[in-house]
Amino acid sequence: MPVEDHSYLLIALLLAGAALFALVPLGLSWLWARRFSPLKPGPDKNAIYECGLKASGDAWVQFQSEYYLYAIIFLVFDVETVFLLPFAVSFAGLPAGAFVAMLGFVLLLVEGLAWAWQKGVLTWKPTH
Amino acid sequence: MEADALKDELRRQGIVTTTFEELYNWGRQNSVWPLSFGLACCAIEMIATSMARYDIARFGAEVFRPSPRQADLMIVAGTVTKKMAPQVVRLYNQMPEPKYVIAMGACAISGGPFKQGYNVLKGIDRYIPVDVHIPGCPPRPEALLHAIITLQEKIRQQSLTGADRPRHLVAEAPSEFPAPEFGEHDLVPPSNPGVWQPPATQSQ
Numbered sequence: 001m002p003v004e005d006h007s008y009l010l011i012a013l014l015l016a017g018a019a020l021f022a023l024v025p026l027g028l029s030w031l032w033a034r035r036f037s038p039l040k041p042g043p044d045k046n047a048i049y050e051c052g053l054k055a056s057g058d059a060w061v062q063f064q065s066e067y068y069l070y071a072i073i074f075l076v077f078d079v080e081t082v083f084l085l086p087f088a089v090s091f092a093g094l095p096a097g098a099f100v101a102m103l104g105f106v107l108l109l110v111e112g113l114a115w116a117w118q119k120g121v122l123t124w125k126p127t128h
Numbered sequence: 129m130e131a132d133a134l135k136d137e138l139r140r141q142g143i144v145t146t147t148f149e150e151l152y153n154w155g156r157q158n159s160v161w162p163l164s165f166g167l168a169c170c171a172i173e174m175i176a177t178s179m180a181r182y183d184i185a186r187f188g189a190e191v192f193r194p195s196p197r198q199a200d201l202m203i204v205a206g207t208v209t210k211k212m213a214p215q216v217v218r219l220y221n222q223m224p225e226p227k228y229v230i231a232m233g234a235c236a237i238s239g240g241p242f243k244q245g246y247n248v249l250k251g252i253d254r255y256i257p258v259d260v261h262i263p264g265c266p267p268r269p270e271a272l273l274h275a276i277i278t279l280q281e282k283i284r285q286q287s288l289t290g291a292d293r294p295r296h297l298v299a300e301a302p303s304e305f306p307a308p309e310f311g312e313h314d315l316v317p318p319s320n321p322g323v324w325q326p327p328a329t330q331s332q
Binding site: 038 | 221297
C-alpha cells in the first residue's frame with residue numbers, strides 16, 4: 001500500500017501516538033495513586049502562591065494611570081534623539097527645504113514638551 | 129528471605145527479576161529533586177555540591193527546582209530564624225508527597241552557634257519531620273553527598289504496603305504540618321508535639 005494514497009494516515013498515526021504518549025503515563029500514575037498512594041490535598045498545598053508567604057491582598061489591583069504621561073514625554077525625547085543625530089550628521093549639506101521641515105518637526109516636539117511643562121507634569125508628585 | 133534466595137539464584141543464571149516495590153523505589157531514589165532553597169552559609173556548600181567538582185548529578189539529584197510543587201527533597205541549608213520558620217514549614221507543606229527533608233549543618237539541626245540567640249529556631253525538626261541530619265558548620269560537600277546516599281538507602285528500604293509503609297502511603301497520616309504563627313515573644317506553638325517532643329531533662 002503506497003503511502004501517497006494515504007497521505008493523512010501518517011499524521012493520524014503520529015497524532016494517536018502523541019496522545020498515547022501523554023495519556024498512558026497519566027493513566028498509569030492515576031492507577032498507582034488509586035492503588036497505593038492516597039491523595040493528600042490541604043490548604044497550604046492548594047494555595048496559589050508558592051514562595052512560602054501567605055498571599056496578601058487582592059490580585060485585582062489598579063495601576064496608576066498617570067504613568068502614561070511619562071511614557072509620552074519619553075517618546076518626545078526618544079524620537080527627537082533618533083532624528084537629531086542624522087540631522088546633525090548631514091547638517092552642512094542640507095537644502096533649505098529639508099532644514100525648514102526638520103525645524104518644524106523639532107518645534108512640534110518642543111511644543112509637546114512645553115505643553116507638558118506648563119501642565120506641571122515634569123514635577124514628580126506622589127499622588128498617594 | 130526465600131524470595132531473595134530465589135532471586136539470587138535466578139540472577140546467577142542470567143535472569144533478572146524485580147518487584148513493583150523495587151522498581152518504584154529504584155526510580156524514586158535516583159531522581160530526588162531538591163528544592164532550590166538556601167538559608168545561610170550552608171547553602172554555599174550546597175551550591176558547591178551541585179557544581180562540577182562534587183557533582184551531585186551522579187546521584188540524580190542535580191535538578192534543583194525553584195518551585196516546591198516539583199521538588200521531592202528540601203535541604204534546609206542554614207540557620208532557620210524564627211522569622212523564616214513559618215515560610216520553611218509552608219514550603220514543605222506545598223511539596224507533593226513523597227517528600228524528604230535533609231537538615232544540613234549545625235544550625236538546621238539545633239540552632240548551632242546561634243542556639244542562644246532569641247531569634248533562632250533550635251532545629252527545624254521542631255516543626256517538620258527530618259529524614260537525615262548532617263552535622264558540621266558548615267558540612268563539606270562530601271557530607272551532603274553522604275546524606276543523599278543515606279536518603280537513597282532509606283528510600284530503597286521503604287515498603288509499598290504493610291503496616292510499616294512510609295507516611296506518604298498512609299491515608300490518615302498528615303501531609304501538611306501546621307506553620308507556626310508569630311506570637312508576642314516566640315513562635316506559637318514553639319514546637320509541633322506531633323513531630324518533636326522536648327527531651328526529658330534529668331533533675332540532679
